[in-house]
Amino acid sequence: MNISNDENPSLLARIAQTKRPDLVVTIGYGDELPVFRHARALWQFYMCHFPGIEVIFVRWSDKLKRGEVMSDGHDLLVGIGDGFQGEAGYNNSGVWSQSENARWIYRQVLVQDYLLRTRDKPFFLYQTTITSVVDFRGLCTVLDHLAPVNCFAGPLGRLTAPEVFNGLTFVSGASALMSRDVLLRMRERYDPHHPFATVPNDIWQAAVLDDVPRQALPTFNFLKPRAPRADGAYLYQTAQWLVREGHYHFRIKTVAPEDAAARREDIDPWIMLRLMEAVLDSEHLPQATLALVDKVQRLADGGAGQPVAPRRAGPLHTGPRDFAMNDNEIAYP
Structure with missing residues (x-):
C-alpha cells in the first residue's frame, strides 16, 4: 500500500492517497431490488475518496449481444441476450433461482475473462457486493501480506450438504480475493452445462477451485x-x-x-x-x-x-x- 507522506495532510487527504495499482475491485449488481440502485449512488460518492483504487461496477446490458463486454466509465456492461430464461426467485424469496445463479456465474466468467485479456501483469481481484462498505486501507494492508499467486481468500464457510459438497470450504462471495492465476483456472474450468454452474457463485468458485487452499479473512x-x-x-x-x-x-x-x-x-x-x-x-x-x-x-x-x-x-x-x-x-x- 502506498500512502503519501505529505507534511500534516488531513485525514481525508491521506485516505485519498491510498493506492494499489495491482488491485481491481468489482461490484456486481442488477435491478432486482431498489436497494441495489440506492447503494450504487452511495458508492459513487464513496469511491471519490479513494481515487487510487480501481472500482468497476458490473451491470447487464440489453443493448449488447450476448457475451459482449464493454467498458463505460466505471461500469462494465455485459450483454445477456435472451439466454438463461427461468424463474426469477430473488425478488420474491431472497434466494437466487438456478437460472439466476447460472446467469450470475456466466457474467462473472465474462468479466474475469475481460480483466485477464486487458491486464498482463499479476493482479488481485476483489469481489464484493453493492451493499457492502469497504475500508480500502485495511484491504491494502491485508494485500501487503498475501502472495500474488494461488490466492483465494475471504470469509470462509463450510458445507455439510448435499453430499456432493460435503466438507467443501468456500469463500463468501461478498468479500472474495483472488490472484490472476486463480482467475485463469476458473476460466479454463467453466462449463456452462455442468450442474455446478447453477449453484450460487461462491459455491461454484469453491467447487472448481478444488486444488487451491483457502485463506481466512474477516468480515x-x-x-x-x-x-x-x-x-x-x-x-x-x-x-x-x-x-x-x-x-x-x-x-x-x-x-x-x-x-x-x-x-x-x-x-x-x-x-x-x-x-x-x-x-x-x-x-x-x-x-x-x-x-x-x-x-x-x-x-x-x-x-x-x-x-x-x-x-x-x-x-x-x-x-x-x-x-x-x-x-x-x-x-x-
Missing part, C-alpha cells in the same frame, strides 16, 4: 432489523470502533425481500451512509487489521493459522472467539 455483518434512519449515532460509533479493531469489510443486509413489513431500500442505504462516514472519519491501524486476520485464521481448522484445505470433514471453526462478527453480538446501549 462484519450488519443484520439486525432497524427502523428507517434509526440508530445513526450508534451505527457511526460502532463502525468507528470496528475500524479501530481492524475490520475493513462490512456487509449490510437487514431485511429479506419477502418481508413486506419493511423495505430494505429504506433501511440499508442509511446504514451504509453511517458506515461510510465512520470510515472516512477514522484512522487506519494496520497492526489492528493484521491482528484481527491472525485471530480469524487461527479459528479455522485447528488453530494453526495456516491456509485451509479445499475440502475437509468436520467443523470449520474451532476454539473460543473473542471478537464480534455481526451486530447481533454487540450489546445495544
